[in-house]
Amino acid sequence: MTHFGKSIRSRREHLHLDDKRFSLRQVALRIGIEPAYLSKIERGEVSPPSEATTVRLAHELGEDPDVLLALAGKVSGDLQNIIRKRPKLFAELIRQLKEAPDHALLHVVREVRDGEW
Amino acid sequence: MTHFGKSIRSRREHLHLDDKRFSLRQVALRIGIEPAYLSKIERGEVSPPSEATTVRLAHELGEDPDVLLALAGKVSGDLQNIIRKRPKLFAELIRQLKEAPDHALLHVVREVRDGEW
DNA sequence: CAAAGTGTGTACTATTTAATACACATGACA
């Protein structure tokens, strides 16, 4: 139980300050869930919603879906699919990067983006 | 639905050839599930078991847990935890590596293992 | 002041997940 609920509530309330379309009800209806359910989610009365709903919420609030999914205790299904296709390689790589500092990760990201193998 | 069941059945039957301890029943009891349940799993009559059970099965059969979990359509919880701590970095890295050939992945793995950052 | 919009409490539900328990027929084996 992280602060998924608090996080999206404060984000939504911030947006609500200068846009009345970000009331709990209107957001709920736009992302296709019941207002009462979103209320419970924001207050942490229920566990975070499904991946699909979390992603719609992220888009609605202008948040990074991967970050919001992480707060929800999940990892995006498309990332899981990538890993599942080469489980040994990805498992080794990810475990190896567990303790690496952020700048090392960034370094690898750039290297892969620019590198020609 | 991949061939999770077929895969473990053939693996178990192979081990059974020269070790009677690898009967369906005995394996089931050693990993702590009902023989009838393992029977259904092997024949694909039910979906693959939980992560914990899959991992015990992998150890029992001398298989790589990450590979068996992948066949079961899952990604190990500990990998997910690593990703969830730095979702943006890992998401970008993994998506970038989606199309990279195996040797490129291996290259990165080695670089991270040996590299000093 | 009435109508509309707001957030929330309570009750309920369908589906999926991850199994158990028991009975049965078959085959090995001593």
Place this chain on the structure above:
DNA sequence: TGTCATGTGTATTAAATAGTACACACTTTG
């Protein structure tokens, strides 16, 4: 021949997941 082990069919289930439906009280606002 009896007993032991083997694999499987049938029935059932406890818990988790992912929500809906409706009523209510309060607050704008036209």
